[in-house]
Amino acid sequence: xxxxxxxxxxxxxxxxxxxxxxxxxxxxxxxxxxxxxxxxxxxxxxxxxxxxxxxxxxxxxxxxxxxxxxxxxxxxxxxxxxxxxxxxxxxxxxxxxxxxxxxxxxxxxxxxxxxxxxxxxxxxxxxxxxxxxxxxxxxxxxxxxxxxxxxxxxxxxx
Amino acid sequence: xxxxxxxxxxxxxxxxxxxxxxxxxxxxxxxxxxxxxxxxxxxxxxxxxxxxxxxxxxxxxxxxxxxxxxxxxxxxxxxxxxxxxxxxxxxxxxxxxxxxxxxxxxxxxxxxxxxxxxxxxxxxxxxxxxxxxxxxxxxxxxxxxxxxxxxxxxxxxx
Numbered sequence: 256x257x258x259x260x261x262x263x264x265x266x267x268x269x270x271x272x273x274x275x276x277x278x279x280x281x282x283x284x285x286x287x288x289x290x291x292x293x294x295x296x297x298x299x300x301x302x303x304x305x306x307x308x309x310x311x312x313x314x315x316x317x318x319x320x321x322x323x324x325x326x327x328x329x330x331x332x333x334x335x336x337x338x339x340x341x342x343x344x345x346x347x348x349x350x351x352x353x354x355x356x357x358x359x360x361x362x363x364x365x366x367x368x369x370x371x372x373x374x375x376x377x378x379x380x381x382x383x384x385x386x387x388x389x390x391x392x393x394x395x396x397x398x399x400x401x402x403x404x405x406x407x408x409x410x411x412x413x
Numbered sequence: 414x415x416x417x418x419x420x421x422x423x424x425x426x427x428x429x430x431x432x433x434x435x436x437x438x439x440x441x442x443x444x445x446x447x448x449x450x451x452x453x454x455x456x457x458x459x460x461x462x463x464x465x466x467x468x469x470x471x472x473x474x475x476x477x478x479x480x481x482x483x484x485x486x487x488x489x490x491x492x493x494x495x496x497x498x499x500x501x502x503x504x505x506x507x508x509x510x511x512x513x514x515x516x517x518x519x520x521x522x523x524x525x526x527x528x529x530x531x532x533x534x535x536x537x538x539x540x541x542x543x544x545x546x547x548x549x550x551x552x553x554x555x556x557x558x559x560x561x562x563x564x565x566x567x568x569x570x571x
Contacts, residue, residue, distance in 0.1 A: 282448025283441035286462040290440025293516055293550060301472060302462030304444040310459045310502065344468065358451055392451060 259404045260288035266411045267298035275301040275344030277336040280354035284400045301344035315339050330382045333371035341375045349375040350403050357390040372403040417562045418446035424569045425456035433459040433502030435494040438512035442558045459502035473497050488540045491529035499533045507533040510557050515548040530561040
């Protein structure tokens, strides 16, 4: 079991809070790390893996203007994903990830290893930009997922 | 990368088809195994991790009568999950998983290691019952996820 996920679930269980996640570049890894932990069903009810722009907009309600103006890999999209999945699930916290896992960049302007992760509490949403400068897909996905869970821990402990 | 997931993605890419998944007991692992593979964004647009009954019904449209009558861990629920996520995503195939990963049973009548996985094509839905008789959570989750992807491969190759 992943230590960061274990700590996040422990804190959620202690405080009686729930979390939902909306993942793009991590593709289910955040949900997987949380649900690896026995008892996580108390704190985790919904994960959305929204890989395409159409699905981000149609299922998760991310504004198409946001996607067109800032792109899927942007702070603005990460923030809306975290806010919207929190509301959709009726959870206390919403987590999101969006980025370029690699091995290739997006062919436009973003290189592999760039990602954004956000955590929303309803009162506030905090977003973090990550850059690994690596083309290692596994490394990038794990890096984003662990940072998402670390950010959740920081916000719970704040 | 997981060999079964790799083969499934390769077959989907070759045939120009897409897949969506609705996961309960595997908690994002099926989506994670698919999206581990570079290029999977061509064939995978949506994964839903629907961990609670409320979310299975509200987000995925599983009939509450099905959940009440047969339970979340049942062939009927697995079938509706696969059918509904396929429609929701507008995908060619829908995959689902529901079961008891463990280490404990559900405290009612199901022991850890029991799961159901289904694949829906629109024309038909095939469901498989799995029983590992193991309380090893990681083993059970991997077993269900790999069987879900194997069932998808069988149906594509049929």
